[in-house]
Each structure stands twice: as structure tokens, then as C-alpha cells.
Amino acid sequence: MSRQRVAVVGAGRMGHGIALTYALAGHPVRLTDADDAILESSSERIATALDTLVQGGRITETEADAALDNISRADEIESAVADADFVTEAVAEDLAIKQAVFAELDSHAPPDALLATNTSGLSIDDIADPVENEARVLGTHWFNPPHIVPLVEIVKGTATSNRAVETVRDLLASADKTPVVVQKDIPGFIGNRIQAAMSYEAFSLLARGVATPEDIDRAVKAGFGFRLPILGIFEKMDQSGLHIHHEVEKQLMGELDRGRDPNPVITELLEEGHRGTETGKGIYDWTDVDLERETRDRDRALLSMLDLYESAVDDSPPANYDRT
Template identity: 35%
Template sequence: MSERKSNVIVIGGGTMGGDIAVTFAAGGWDVRVVSPSQKTRDALPSRIGAGLKRLSVSAGEAGNVSACSRLEDIDWQHVDLVIEAVTEDLNLKQKLFMQIESLAGPNVPLASNTSNFQISEICKTLKHRARFLGIHFFMPAHLVPLVEIIGGNDTDPGLVKSMCVLMKKLGKAPIVVKKDIPGFVGNRIQHAMMREALYLMEEGAVSAEDVDIAVRFGFGFRFLACGPILQKEMSGWDTNCRAGNAIYPHLHNEATFPVSMKKMVDQGNVGMKTLHGVWEWTEESAAKEKARIEQILQTGLEIIHNDLKKIDG
């Protein structure tokens, strides 16, 4: 009799949930995706197939992926992990996990892929908070190695460690966020850069096109080889200290999104999803651009493969 494969439940089959499903399937896990959307469920097989192909994993090596519309359709006796990846709505997440807690066994780890809300806030109404934590993937989740593991005030520290081990087995580069802070680590660093870029655009200092060129072909290019701390170890903290003292007083520290960008969002122009954003898109041009980006990310994964193996060690 063959050994039962590990089984993960992914709640939400959208942008993040679908790619999280690919990640676990590539690692040999059986995956059950829960989505009320018939369109999302119908698109899942082709999406999983394309993701596995991108990771060079054959269907025979991968776990089985299936979809259902309701939590009640799951065989909860054979669940090893639950990951929620629904809309960033705190009330929705809290209600969802209360329902999950009534269905899942008491020892099943429950995780949120939230990119913003504090873990302790999401699980505050649960009875068994020791098994609750954050497992935050970055888009596209099947290609980007970074995963943040975040414990709440009541999370079992052993669970945080075991999830780090699991993520390494899945080919990821996990980090432990030691404080349950809004936005965690990756997004806080990213949004600090984004705020400066958007306000530089707002005041007419640079175009959107040139922001992307500056990041991709400047300091962003270096990040494939080393992070910002190691880079300054090489260049010297004395130089960075002088530069920081000169530049920091002029950096933007506004507490809100730039007016022009907020107006664009309020008008429903949010980017590729609506075919209108900073730039205009068609279904074809958006698909072509996404494919180009995924191809470059795949090549990047191959370049840093040995460094990822060192993290696994």
C-alpha cells in the first residue's frame, strides 16, 4: 500500500492561491483549492499545468490538484495544512478561519497568506491560536523564492520552525519575521521604495518608464547577487552613512498614497486587471508581458539555484 501524500487546502484560487497550489503540487503534495468561482475552478487545470511546466516538473512527479466550491466538500480527516489566500479583508479572514476551526482537526496548522494584517489580529477570535501563523508568499508565488513566516502572540514557536523546514523542502527561501508588525518585512521595504518612486513621479522628477529602468538596471540588478546589507558591506558603511545623512532629509515621508495615483485607482484603473493603469493594456499585451516576466524569473531561479541550496542546508 502506497504512503499517503501530504494534503494542503488552499482557500482562494486567484492570483496568489493558484500559484501557491502550483508550489505545493510541484513538491509532491496533494492540493485541494477552495473557490466559489466556477470560472476560477474551470481555469485551474491549465493554470497548474503551465506552472508545473515553468518549474520543469512533470505531471507524474507532482501531487494531485483538485478544486471545490465549499469548505464542507473537503475530507477534513486527511488535511495536513490550510493556507488562506483570499481578498485582503480582515473581517472576511476572521470569519473564514472561525469556520475552518470548526472543521479542521485541532492539530492542523492554519496559515494566512495576508500581506498586511497582523497575524494576532486575524486569529484573535479563535480558540486554538497556537497553531495559527502567517505564511506570506510573493507574487508569482511559484517562482519567487521568498516566503515570510510570521508567528502571532500565541503561535507555537515550534510551528514556525517546522514551517521554515517545509518551505525549504519546497525550494523556497523562508525568513522568520520576529515581530508581528503590519506589512511584515518584504512589503515594508518594498513600499518604502515605492513611496519614493511614486512621489518622484508626482512632482515631475522622473517618468514611470525611467523609474523601472533605474530599479531594474541599477540597484535592482545587484539584488540578484546580494541584498542591500551585503552590498554596503562591500562598498563601505562610511560612504553609506555620509550619503544617508545627505539624502534622508529630502526623502518623502507622506502617510498617504499620492493624489494622482489614488485618483487613478478611484476611477477603476488599477493596471492589467482592468487594462488601464499607468499604461494602457490589451488582453494580448498583458499576457505577453506576464509571460516575458515569468521567463526572466525562471532564468533568475536557475542563476541563484546554488545559493538556494545553501539556504536549504
């Protein structure tokens, strides 16, 4: 794909990794953030990510230097997006904030630039509301860390054009991502809906004293999670036999937790001030953990998984889907 001028609005946890991904693919990227401190610190975070990629053998020092040369920074949205072909918003998961950003994008980005939001589950239609031409707005939902995890969900709003979807699919493919198209703008899209259903049941098992957090995590990582990069949910069902899965569902569905509100275990932890690593405690106690080292070790392990994914996984389905 030809070089596209990319702008990323929001340089925090996701934005800096998204910018890095496009820069590694050879696209010039302009990064901006309303918070000067976050924008400034993005340089260090990008450098750390590049070092991990180099140490993991994914890129060379020369490629890392080229990626850095592709990234520039702007103090304001107006200058960041003025000549962009494609803009990705990666600000806080707050509808009002995102709508305010998209109002600015509509005013300052070129009228033919495509505008994407990295929302985890907010409505694309709602986010696109301030934009006059909603056909150019779509979702690109990345997964953390974005410069390593292959999947990006392309989410169509009601007015999103097919041209926008195909253009962004090609752009993501040029950055070695695995794009999937979410045809309907539903809360949580694909990945987060499945992940939320799994985590809710995991919290239920924890609350009922069925197992410790450590053993629940081990069961996921060493069991079905071990297979998932090779066998997706439907591939696994077909290979095991739908009749077997049907019998399991008959016995199990009435036992699964079907709460309609956020899991009370999370609510209780939040009320106690425990938010996870940022406060030192969540499900686990992170007080004495070197979080920078933990993140580096996590990313190196994920890079090993990425090598396996690229060498062993065929993105195409094993057979045509046929429900006739």
C-alpha cells in the same frame, strides 16, 4: 519531509500557484474556492503555469503530470480541510472575510492541523481571533507568482508556537522555497515594508517630473535591482562602507518624501478608474498589450532569474550578525 496533506482555500491569483508549488513537491493538495468559476478556471491557470515550467526546463512532463495528479478540488471548505495536516488561506485581503474563513477552519480542520494565512500585511493576531487554539495559526506571505518567486515570509503571531514555525519552515524548504521568519507581527512584514518605502519615493519622483516611469523602472532594474539577488541591503552597505552610507544619509534624508497617506499619484489614478492591467491602464497604458503573452514572457524571464538565484546565491549570511 514526509508527505503532508495540504489544503488551499482560495484558488485565485495566489492560491492556484501556492497549491501548484506544494503539489510539485509531492504533497497531496486539495484546492477550494467560494466562487465556482474561479475554482473551475484554476485548472487552466495551473496547466499554463506547468507548461511554462516545462518549457523553461524547470520540470519534466512526467513531473508536471505527477503534480496534476496531486491536486484535487473541493466545492466546500468542510470537505477540503477535513483531513488536512496544513491549511493555507489565500482569499481576498479583507480582515472580515479572512476571519470568517478561519472560523470555518477552526470548526472543520483537524484540531492539530496548522493554519496559515497568505495576508500581505494584516495582523496575524486579528486573523487568528476566531480560532480557539491560536498557537497553530501563523502567516505564510508568498510573492507573486508564488510558484516561481523563492521567498515566503513566515510570520509569527503573539501566540504562534515554535513548533508551528519550524514545521512550516521545513514544509516550505521541501518545496524549494526560501523561508524567512518574521519574529514580530507588524504591518507589511519585511518585504512589503521595504517595497512600499521604495515605491512611495518612486511615485514622488514621477510627480515632481524628475524622470519618466520608463526611466525610473530602468534605473531600478539596471542599477540596485540588478545587484539585489546577489547582495542584500546590509551586505551591500558593509562592502561599500558604512561611513559612506552615513554621509549619503546625512545629505539625502531631509529630501526624501515622507508622506503618511497613500501616494496622491495612486489616489488620482484610482479616482480616474485606472487600476493597472485589469482596466487597461495604470502608470502605463496596457490597452494594446497581449496580457497572456506578457505574463508568459514575465514568468520565463523570472525562471531565468531563478536559475541564477539558485546557482549563485548562498542563503546563509556572509558572517555572524554581531551588534555587541
